[in-house]
Amino acid sequence: MGNAIRVTIWNEFRHEKKDQHIGQIYPVGIHGAIAEGFEQAGGFEVRTATLDEPEHGLPQDVIDNTDVFVWWGHMAHGDVSDDVVSRVHKRVLDGAGLIVLHSGHFSKIFKRLMGTTCDLKWREADEKERLWVISQGHPIVEGIGQYIELAQEEMYGEPFGIPEPDELIFVSWFQGGEVFRSGACYQRGAGKVFYFRPGHETYPTYYNEEIRRVIANAARWARPVAREVGATGNQDPIEDLPWYDRKHAVTEQFGDATLV
Amino acid sequence: MGNAIRVTIWNEFRHEKKDQHIGQIYPVGIHGAIAEGFEQAGGFEVRTATLDEPEHGLPQDVIDNTDVFVWWGHMAHGDVSDDVVSRVHKRVLDGAGLIVLHSGHFSKIFKRLMGTTCDLKWREADEKERLWVISQGHPIVEGIGQYIELAQEEMYGEPFGIPEPDELIFVSWFQGGEVFRSGACYQRGAGKVFYFRPGHETYPTYYNEEIRRVIANAARWARPVAREVGATGNQDPIEDLPWYDRKHAVTEQFGDATLV
Amino acid sequence: MGNAIRVTIWNEFRHEKKDQHIGQIYPVGIHGAIAEGFEQAGGFEVRTATLDEPEHGLPQDVIDNTDVFVWWGHMAHGDVSDDVVSRVHKRVLDGAGLIVLHSGHFSKIFKRLMGTTCDLKWREADEKERLWVISQGHPIVEGIGQYIELAQEEMYGEPFGIPEPDELIFVSWFQGGEVFRSGACYQRGAGKVFYFRPGHETYPTYYNEEIRRVIANAARWARPVAREVGATGNQDPIEDLPWYDRKHAVTEQFGDATLV
Amino acid sequence: MGNAIRVTIWNEFRHEKKDQHIGQIYPVGIHGAIAEGFEQAGGFEVRTATLDEPEHGLPQDVIDNTDVFVWWGHMAHGDVSDDVVSRVHKRVLDGAGLIVLHSGHFSKIFKRLMGTTCDLKWREADEKERLWVISQGHPIVEGIGQYIELAQEEMYGEPFGIPEPDELIFVSWFQGGEVFRSGACYQRGAGKVFYFRPGHETYPTYYNEEIRRVIANAARWARPVAREVGATGNQDPIEDLPWYDRKHAVTEQFGDATLV
Helix, strand or coil, X not given: CCCCEEEEEEECCCHHHHCHHHHHHCCCHHHHHHHHHHHHHCCEEEEEEECCCHHHHCCHHHHHCCCEEEEECCCCHHHCCHHHHHHHHHHHHCCCEEEEEHHHHHCHHHHHHHCCCCCCEEEEEEEEEEEEECCCCCHHHCCCCCEEEEEXXXXXXXXXXXXXXXXXXXXXXXXXXXXXXXXXXXXXXXXXXXXXXXXXXXXXXHHCHHHHHHHHHHHHXXXXXXXXXXXXXXXXXXXXXXXCCHHHCCCCEECCEECC | CCCCEEEEEEECCCHHHHCHHHHHHCCCHHHHHHHHHXXXXXXXXXXXXXXXXXXXXXXXXXXXXXXXXXXXXXXXXXXXXXXXXXXXXXXXXXXXEEEEEHHHHHCHHHHHXXXXXXXXXXXXXXXXXXXXXXXXXXXXXXXXXXXXXXXXXXXXXXXXXXXXXXXXXXXXEECCCCEEEEEEEEEECCEEEEEECCCCCCCCXXXXXXXXXXXXXXXXXXXXXXXXXXXXXXXXXXXXXXCCCHHHCCCCEECCEECC | CCCCEEEEEXXXXXXXXXXXXXXXXXXXXXXHHHHHHHHHXXXXXXXXXXXXXXXHHCCHHHHHCCCEEEEECCCCHHHCXXXXXXXXXXXXXXXXXXXXXXXXXXXXXXXXXXXXXXXXXXEEXXXXXXXXXXXXXXXXXXXXXXXXXXXXXXXXXXXXXXXXXXXXXXXXXXXXXXXXXXXXXXXXXXXXXXXXXXXXXXXXXXHCHHHHHHHHHHHHHHCCCCCCCCCCEECCCCCCCCCCCHHHCCCCEECCEECC | CCCCEEEEEEECCCHHHHCHHHHHHCXXXXXXXXXHHHHHHCCEEEEEEECCCHHHHCCHHHHHCCCEEEEECCCCHXXXXXXXXXXXXXXXXXXXXXXXXXXXXXXXXXXXXXCCCCCCEEEEEEEEEEEEECXXXXXXXXXXXXXXXXXXXXXXXXXXXXXXXXXXXXXXXXXXXXXXXXXXXXXXXXXXXXXXXXXXXXXXXXXXXXHHHHXXXXXXXXXXXXCCCCCCEECCCCCCCCCCCHHHCCCCEECCEECC
């Protein structure tokens, strides 16, 4: 626990290069702004990776040496290779953390982990968002007041097509009349997933100190726990079953399929 | 609510044809035995479908006219077409029920809805299983005593690679020393999913009156609820945002991607 | 399931008698307006009970013949006898339903079942409330659109001092800037509890057709399930423990205490 | 987070004094054995308190300076003063942790926080217990294998009269044929509660290294989070409601009752 948490911030990094206005808000990319937040917080070893790098910056050894992934994507979810998604998926189920930000709700990795549409309402109207803390004692809200207010953000509204969260951390109020489950925790396999709503590319949200604090808190919460997950597959009994021939405990085969 | 619930029982239906012993236990197929249970219970309109029929017996109009699916598969999960799985997946998220039985834990449809490995321990040792009721007042256990005992079943043991259930209904005790979350409820989109453990093909489990009762109860619990799910996508504000031009509410396009 | 559900609507019934304005809104009491909603819905056998009746209208035989309680109280929670609360508490744990309305959040029965403060923010400002449906396929929202809008209501805001709901059904948006978990389901023992926020005494909320529909749906969802809850206390083993003397299975006594 | 967690171990401490056999197993009391485990683990500032001390060893300043309570009681739950229970209850809702051990399931503090009977099956038969890890990546099981085996323990069996846990960590298998939810997490107010089953007074369970590890992990998980919980009570609007007179925001009174 005393060691640095190894965070890999993945960013699509296209809006910043294509759109001058966005490039001015995030001159070192959204990943750069988020990385700065982690460095301020301290206790993290931060790496970034972006879509247009080889293997999207996520070769196997980066995956293996990541405790917590942060994921921002929007206009190019379809360009992310299924193989890379499978690698991240496996690593999360094996114990890594995953923090999915804003439009990452439609990323392949989030949809695969949720199993649902992950669809929602949205509107770009420069409106006010107020994220109310729902779970009063959760480590993700350590140091956060009763709400976080963002003067201008994109609206996301219910219905949000996600499974019922294991823990609901924030609910947003929007000026235009909607609400949204803005902070949601899930356990998936041995890993932990946190979806956090704010951060449209046209607003300087990732410079906000409270938003940065939530993301750093979430990475601490989502860090892997040191233990070996129990065995699966064919198993001999622990208790004595006198009639049972333990040599039998081999996997039967029907063609290629390993049967269960 | 007074109307019959339209149930479609899907069975792989290969073990019964390939293995004489299993064929004798289930002469009209596992689906046939389950269908008989629904007919005893009353209030259902039952249809069956099997892997080797065209479109696995699940063309779009069957999907559209199904309230609750029951799914049994084991040795041929890989032979189920991804298109058919996508149809069932969509129909469940839109409100249908899905009861996944036993080795269906490794079916494509269950894994897609869960987002996890769905892996587990297993053993074929003719051992005793005792399914303890955990959720005392759940409609799925209506009429069920404090446990269901099965003299011989396959063992499934923890860790079971599923998300934490929304409601945990049964936990099994096995003679060889393991436990298992044997009855687990999930909400996914507007649909409901119930995983129910018992029913290895070499045992006459689907003739057991209590097992049949649980399955019928689960189908009643999982029937669709009559309502229209709220709109998603780009939305004008409900409250007045004076600076906002409502004509703006069209979907922006970046190449092919519909942005959110 | 085809039988009428026996509902007992409990109302404090003091505001209506003390305050002329409120008496005009609810000339037959809040309980009367709610009862009317159940009668419109059909399928219920409705009884009402109020604070100033003997035993608050809840003698043991009424308790025993109630499937679902509806509870409205506000200014006189402290006048409700602890004995009556204990009766209702026991009946809920034994399988009855309980629908707690609005200011009933501070009732003795709700606080005892929740174990927490049940405190919240509030304001009487004739402001707009919009209850968004969060759980898309839950039977409590059968027939309900994507939200219910109330032109004027009292505001309740987070933090709401309740345990994390088993299922979160509604979240409210308030004009003054707050959000609130407005519809929350709990299982407690064999019983089901639904908290539903709207219904301040100065507004005609219980004449609203959608509010009435939610309350009737909730009563159907909360009706008892027919089964005997499993035994507790000292038990002989089910499996053979050769060294164990079954005659031993009597309750030891230390003074008065039954030990566990 | 770097600071020592202040743990107060509360023990009834009567069995050890009344029964010679138990006194030999726990010569410095059950609290003493548990305290030793915390000291081995490191990072804790440990205090103990027992029933027969003034105010049961829990005067207000001890309460105020406790981050996490550990609670063992059995034969004298009724002797614990309601005032002391209320103090602990308030401190937990305000953010402290509470680890309830074994027969503490029937303690006043646990029953008040759960709101249910907390009843269960039990048997003293020197039988084997195997606690299976259910939640693979939870911090409470850091360093724990796939199960913990105890050669002899008291049996506790379902139905266990608790609310559905927020997170289910362990399920026990018992030799006599029962199962039990042996490790269960709850959030209550800003505080966290962990119920952990093992530890009957006639067995040396609290010397077991794995049991000690779970208890220390649980105390780390349950430590308070540094934040101020949001305000409750009457509140002016955050957004402008032009018709609303902010001076109105005072608490109305009906007799003694503060209305909500």
